[in-house]
Amino acid sequence: MNSSFRKKINSNQVQPIATKISSYTSQLLVSSGIPSYDDLLGGGVPVGSLTMIKKDRYTTYADLFGKYFISQGLVSNQDVLVISADNNPENIINNLMGVIEGKSASIIEKESDEELNDNNDNDDKEVQPKKKGVRFAEDDKPVVKKKRVMFSEDTVEPTSKRPIQKKSELKIAWRYEKLPKFNDNNKNYAPNSFCSYFDLTKTLDPEFIKSKQENITLINIRDWDQNDDIYTKLYNIIEDKLKSDKYTKDNNTKTKSVLRILIDSFDSPFWNLSNTNNNYSQKYIFLHKLKILLRNTYSICMFTIPSYIYNDSRDNYISSHIRRLEHTCDCVIRIDSFEGMENPLSKDITQDFQGFFHVIKLPCINSLVSGIKMSETTLHNLAFKCRRKKFCIETFNLPPEMEETDQREGGTYIKSCSTVKSKLDF
Amino acid sequence: MNKSFLEHFIFGTNQELYKNSSHGIVLLQDTILQTCKYLLLNYINNRDYYYTILCVDTLPIYWNKSLGRAKYKCIEGNNYNTIQEILLQIKNVIKNNKKELALVKNVIIVDSVNTLLIKYSSYEVLSFIKELNEINKNEIQIILIYHQDSIINTVNNMNIKSVLSSMATTNILVEHTKKFFQNQGWSQNMDMDIIERNSINDAICSILHEKESGKMLREEMAYSMKIENNKPIISIIPIIDLMKKYIPNYQNLLNDKKPTKKVDPTENLTFNLNLTEEEKKVKNQLELPYFVGQDNNNTEGSGEIYFDPELDDEFDDDDPDADLDF
Secondary structure (H helix, E strand, O other): OOOOOOOOOOOOOOOOEEEOOOOOOOEEEEOOOHHHHHHOOOOOEEOOOOOEOOOOOOOEEEEHHHHHHHHHHOOOOEEEEEEEOOHHHHHHHHHEEEEEOOOOHHHHHHHHHHHOOOOOHHHHHHHHOOOOOOOOOOOOOOOOOOOOOOOOOOOOOOOOOOOOOOOOOOOOOHHHHHOOOOOOOOOOOOOOOOOOOOEEEEEHHHHHHHOOOHHHHEEEEHHHOOOOHHHHHHHHHHHHOOHHHHHHOOOOOOOOOOOEEEEEOOOOOOOOOOOOOHHHHHHHHHHHHHHHHHHHEEEEEEEEEEHHHHHHOOOOOOHHHHHHHHHHHOEEEEEEOOOOOOOOHHHHHOOOOOOOEEEEEEEOOOOOOOOOHHHHHHHHOOEEEEEEOOEEEEEEOOOOOHHHHHOOOOOOOOOOOOOOOOOOOO | OOOOOHHHHOOOOOOOOHHHHOEEEEEEEEOOOOOOOHHHHHHHHHHOHHHHHHHOOOOOHHHHHHOOOOOEEEEHHHHHOHHHHHHHHHHHHHHHHHOOOOOOOEEEEEEEEEHHHHOOHHHHHHHHHHHOOOOOOOOOEEEEEEEEOOOOOOOOOHHHHHHHHHHHOOOEEEEEEHHHHHHHHOOOEEEEEOOOOOOOOEEEEEEEEEEOOOEEEEEEEEEEEEEEEEEEEEEEEEEHHHHHHHOOOOOHHHHHHHOOOOOOEEEEEEEEOOOOOOHHHHHHHOOOOOOOHHHHHOOOOOOOOOOOOOOOOOOOOOOOOOOOOO
């Protein structure tokens, strides 16, 4: 839906890096790293939300969500906080997926439509956009664009710190004069893009991770003394971290950033509770307080939880405990991989996808209903695909029924490129 | 040669098919009706490893009686107060083994995780198992004996069986044959006499194994055991053999399980898609324009496909045909 209408926003408010404002709900959004998941949520994950991801059994697809989340944060120059009891947080950081060289998805698409400016260096003319995702703006070849044709989505780019140059060689149509020009003169060639293309076969460069040390905080719960009250201590640490000026919602003119918090395997058996009373209420209170913290600052929390450990002996979902945790969270999704199912479905049905993606609750912050554009039937019929390079969420559909997928019957089906001569050989 | 996982587990055959099965955690589950110890004893006797047995449920003397030539050491779990001490003791044994027999693989057997869970808290036991797994990862196999029909109450109503089976690389559930058939609905009115419990003859194993590629292998196999010269000889057989033995009318059950016939799509159409006899004749007689040229060529292609994958191409490394047997 392309429209030139812009929502009126408070231009005094400094927008944090790599965020955008949703056109449906005026909510500040941040990318999760997975474009199809962002679409599902209506543009991105709302800042200030608490997302619960219920893990799949035996496979680790839910962990991918956490990794994408953190990777996206690092690549967009945001801050991350990783908390884990099951795994070593360093291992999580060292195994993040790498980016396909290039810039953000939206910028690349626009560049392929635009013409390069005549006043650019001659070198730039050699850099032609060939494929999506491969365009690479190097440090010594600044791509300076002075004309921006059209926005492809209803987004508002950050307006702070971008002086509008009224003097330009090209005459811009009056309608677009007031809009910010894309000025790439700041030398960082990994601009604070909203969403990047990730490649699962690559890992983030260790040098890059080293350079981001000040943005990364790791907490390993297993290192703590087991007599501590885990939830109180964790809450205090998060609260301290969020007191920094970067995340507060006041109008200081400093750059604002978003803190991404990932809790890996929340409430797994390794979060020791044996020495505290009121075991259940500890968790709700923690999540509830955390949500208040998240709402009052520029931060987001995503956590994975192995909810299947609370199923009863027949693997029926009866746990009221999990249901109460679900009510505390803003967004609840469940990953159900085909490999881990108790009664696995037939291979014919499941060959294209790796599992079902159940949406239990969608975020609706500051509104009555969530700003999604998907119909209810599509929403409850989603599945995920995890190919070699990427992970995406699509509507589940059965593969086309072909003769070969039925039982093999003798040699009656046609083999192509074979040496047997039959009438229909090529 | 049987290519099943159970065969591989007991005898060690087909190593190339099951690469990651030599390390990790094996959760051996049994019930009160059928013990898993027969399977385990065959495993110990067939595989030449160094075993460290943590005896909490049973006394070391029973292991001494059953294990013949195998190299093993029993650790009496009830002699220690805390689980940390047990862990330390196991680590010492493994260290000593490394010094003496560096090349022999170590296997740690925990007799009955259930008893450990009764004595210590679930968190401690799970941490213990995790730390066992971290001793020399990729070289040590840990076998946990778990009685799946006993209910364990944990602090927050956690299902310990789910947790353990998620931690384990291999899950083997040993079931009593007749009980298995009863659960499937294949035979009713099976009287479970005391004599029939813990049948030494046969049992059915359901296996869930996590392969190296991440895919799950599910298998249901049976084994049958005979005693010759005071030694147990085990053979892995498909479940059908046991069905023949115990269920007289197994043929009917097999027929029920056969897949239904293919649905004929031309059945309920309002228009006609079939050809009459004349039309078929005419169709067969029709000469297609390129046939003549084809016959003259008479060249056979090598059938090779030249494929240059592009940057955006994605394909799985794992060949789904790897475990087909022709």
